[in-house]
Amino acid sequence: MLIECVPNVSEGRRPEAVAAMAETIRAIPGVRLLDHSSDASHNRSVFTFVGDAPAIESAVLALFARAISEIDLRTHKGEHPRLGAVDVVPFIPIEGATMADCVALAKKVGAEVGSRFGVPVYLYEDASSNPLRKNLEDIRRGEFEGLAEKMASPEWTPDFGPASPHPSAGASVIGARMPLIAYNINLATDRLDVAKKIAAAIRQSSGGFRYVKAAGFTLQDRGIVQVSMNLTNYEKTPIYRVFETVKREAERYGVSILESEIVGLVPAAALNAAAEFYLQIGGFKAEQVLENRLRVGK
Amino acid sequence: MLIECVPNVSEGRRPEAVAAMAETIRAIPGVRLLDHSSDASHNRSVFTFVGDAPAIESAVLALFARAISEIDLRTHKGEHPRLGAVDVVPFIPIEGATMADCVALAKKVGAEVGSRFGVPVYLYEDASSNPLRKNLEDIRRGEFEGLAEKMASPEWTPDFGPASPHPSAGASVIGARMPLIAYNINLATDRLDVAKKIAAAIRQSSGGFRYVKAAGFTLQDRGIVQVSMNLTNYEKTPIYRVFETVKREAERYGVSILESEIVGLVPAAALNAAAEFYLQIGGFKAEQVLENRLRVGK
Numbered sequence: 001m002l003i004e005c006v007p008n009v010s011e012g013r014r015p016e017a018v019a020a021m022a023e024t025i026r027a028i029p030g031v032r033l034l035d036h037s038s039d040a041s042h043n044r045s046v047f048t049f050v051g052d053a054p055a056i057e058s059a060v061l062a063l064f065a066r067a068i069s070e071i072d073l074r075t076h077k078g079e080h081p082r083l084g085a086v087d088v089v090p091f092i093p094i095e096g097a098t099m100a101d102c103v104a105l106a107k108k109v110g111a112e113v114g115s116r117f118g119v120p121v122y123l124y125e126d127a128s129s130n131p132l133r134k135n136l137e138d139i140r141r142g143e144f145e146g147l148a149e150k151m152a153s154p155e156w157t158p159d160f161g162p163a164s165p166h167p168s169a170g171a172s173v174i175g176a177r178m179p180l181i182a183y184n185i186n187l188a189t190d191r192l193d194v195a196k197k198i199a200a201a202i203r204q205s206s207g208g209f210r211y212v213k214a215a216g217f218t219l220q221d222r223g224i225v226q227v228s229m230n231l232t233n234y235e236k237t238p239i240y241r242v243f244e245t246v247k248r249e250a251e252r253y254g255v256s257i258l259e260s261e262i263v264g265l266v267p268a269a270a271l272n273a274a275a276e277f278y279l280q281i282g283g284f285k286a287e288q289v290l291e292n293r294l295r296v297g298k
Numbered sequence: 299m300l301i302e303c304v305p306n307v308s309e310g311r312r313p314e315a316v317a318a319m320a321e322t323i324r325a326i327p328g329v330r331l332l333d334h335s336s337d338a339s340h341n342r343s344v345f346t347f348v349g350d351a352p353a354i355e356s357a358v359l360a361l362f363a364r365a366i367s368e369i370d371l372r373t374h375k376g377e378h379p380r381l382g383a384v385d386v387v388p389f390i391p392i393e394g395a396t397m398a399d400c401v402a403l404a405k406k407v408g409a410e411v412g413s414r415f416g417v418p419v420y421l422y423e424d425a426s427s428n429p430l431r432k433n434l435e436d437i438r439r440g441e442f443e444g445l446a447e448k449m450a451s452p453e454w455t456p457d458f459g460p461a462s463p464h465p466s467a468g469a470s471v472i473g474a475r476m477p478l479i480a481y482n483i484n485l486a487t488d489r490l491d492v493a494k495k496i497a498a499a500i501r502q503s504s505g506g507f508r509y510v511k512a513a514g515f516t517l518q519d520r521g522i523v524q525v526s527m528n529l530t531n532y533e534k535t536p537i538y539r540v541f542e543t544v545k546r547e548a549e550r551y552g553v554s555i556l557e558s559e560i561v562g563l564v565p566a567a568a569l570n571a572a573a574e575f576y577l578q579i580g581g582f583k584a585e586q587v588l589e590n591r592l593r594v595g596k
Contacts, residue, residue, distance in 0.1 A: 002592065004588075032592075034591055034592075050592060094588065094589075094592070095589070095592070179588065186580075239573075239577060240576070240577065243576075243577050243578075257578055258578075259578045259579070259580035260577050260578050260579050260580070261579060261580055261581060261582075262579055262582060262586055264586065265586055265587070265588045265591060266586055266587060266588060267587075267588045267589070268566060268570075268587050268588065268589045268590075271569065271570050271573040271587065272566075272569050272573070274572070274573035274576060274577055275537075275569040275570070275572035275573050275576075277576075278538070278541075278572060278573075278575075278576040279537060279538065279541050279558050279572055280541075280555055280556075280557045280558050281557070281558050281559060281560060282484075282557035282558070282559055283559060284559075284560060288560055288562065288563055288564055289563070289564060289565075289566050289569065290302075290392065290477065290563045290564060290565045290566065291392075291393070291565070291566045291589070292566075293332055293563060294300065294330075294332075294348060294392070294393070
């Protein structure tokens with residue numbers, strides 16, 4: 001069973017502190033740290049690691065202990081909104097693990113973080129059963145600075161831990177979600193209005209696909225525009241459907257697609273679904289992928 | 299390093315003999331037997347297993363010993379052409395192995411089969427440096443019954459082993475090739491002439507793509523026709539190019555594609571190439587597939 005965990009931590013300017021947190025994760029048996037990166041202007045770091053549920057739980061708890069000793073939100077500045085020292089902890093099903101496994105893990109870890117560290121925990125996305133507290137942006141609105149006031153409202157009683165912020169570590173948002181795909185489509189035009197109109201057409205917030213976030217940008221150095229997207233559930237809103245819709249909307253302005261790009265990692269199933277769609281492959285099964293057969297029994 | 303080996307053995311009617319050969323392969327440490335199947339009318343069995351080069355070598359030599367003791371070509375009958383007890387042994391690069399690794403393995407195993415068992419060995423496909431002896435059908439022409447006469451010609455001196463057939467085990471063809479993809483496209487018509495014309499347009503033998511073998515068939519039970527293909531090098535003749543060509547040729551007859559199907563296994567890279575093509579993904583790297591990252595270091 002493989003679960004991915006991608007915690008976001010509110011420290012991106014002191015490399016030695018980030019390295020210590022990475023080492024804390026790496027030291028847990030059964031955990032593989034795949035990547036970590038820091039953004040100084042955001043003053044924030046992201047760690048990516050995988051393992052089974054017990055190993056992931058140990059790594060997250062160890063990371064909390066380290067981050068709480070390293071980070072004080074009262075003096076933290078950065079461009080990115082944040083609520084806590086360990087700001088967000090998503091668990092993501094990868095292989096042999098279901099969304100239900102990740103939800104159960106989020107609740108177990110959340111309860112432990114609340115009781116062991118005295119940090120209030122909000123569940124989010126699939127781990128939250130409260131429709132008003134599924135969306136990360138809603139939970140984080142007001143940030144650390146507005147947290148004490150927000151938590152005074154009964155609507156914002158946390159799922160675990162004390163009913164008021166941890167003095168230096170704020171609160172944490174822990175949950176379960178599908179793998180996120182960062183996907184951009186570059187258009188063969190410099191017309192920013194076209195990119196913005198297409199972004200508006202496809203994103204959920206303005207009437208588009210449910211699992212698409214999108215914005216239009218200019219790529220100054222290339223003299224073209226880009227529709228930049230996050231696809232938050234590639235099973236329910238597949239890449240190919242988004243691509244075909246962008247292509248069709250662009251045609252209406254006489255614009256064609258120059259290329260698309262996947263930023264970072266993509267699950268094999270998301271690419272296989274595109275191959276199945278375009279090649280009209282009927283009755284395809286994941287077990288037909290040779291590499292998947294090789295991993296059976298490992 | 300993972301190499302796949304898919305030996306074809308001239309026994310498909312005695313289940314106990316086939317099971318004994320499967321057990322011989324399975325018993326080799328480091329080898330995983332993924333599949334085996336037998337065809338009684340062909341009187342032939344195919345084994346599919348993977349491992350690193352030394353493990354694969356041990357398994358093939360053990361299979362030869364077992365097959366030679368079980369099979370006598372002098373009394374063997376079957377519909378499928380065959381030259382030897384262990385008729386064909388292809389080595390296929392899968393992961394962390396190159397075609398050159400597979401060619402080297404074919405030569406090493408070939409030399410050992412020749413000297414240890416007294417079975418003449420012909421190298422084929424990428425392992426053969428003789429352009430007249432690359433194609434399996436050319437090497438096998440005349441079959442076991444015509445082998446002694448064929449080998450008397452200097453053109454057919456084997457690459458390894460004695461210059462005349464093994465009395466009961468004939469000769470073996472050993473080589474290296476790319477994974478083969480069995481790929482069919484069903485057309486929304488019952489016109490067999492259309493399927494046959496399209497098959498002729500795309501297969502190498504009549505002027506089409508170099509790594510395509512194709513034929514047109516009627517699927518009686520469904521009242522439609524099929525272009526049935528073997529794609530013998532998906533890197534050089536990719537699936538999407540074949541699909542798009544079939545689609546375009548069918549349009550010329552007013553026919554559309556109903557669906558396609560992949561029979562058996564397909565390498566992930568072949569599907570990823572289709573996703574890259576249709577989604578116009580620029581700068582894509584295999585390391586961006588999440589599952590590939592998980593396997594690094596395993």
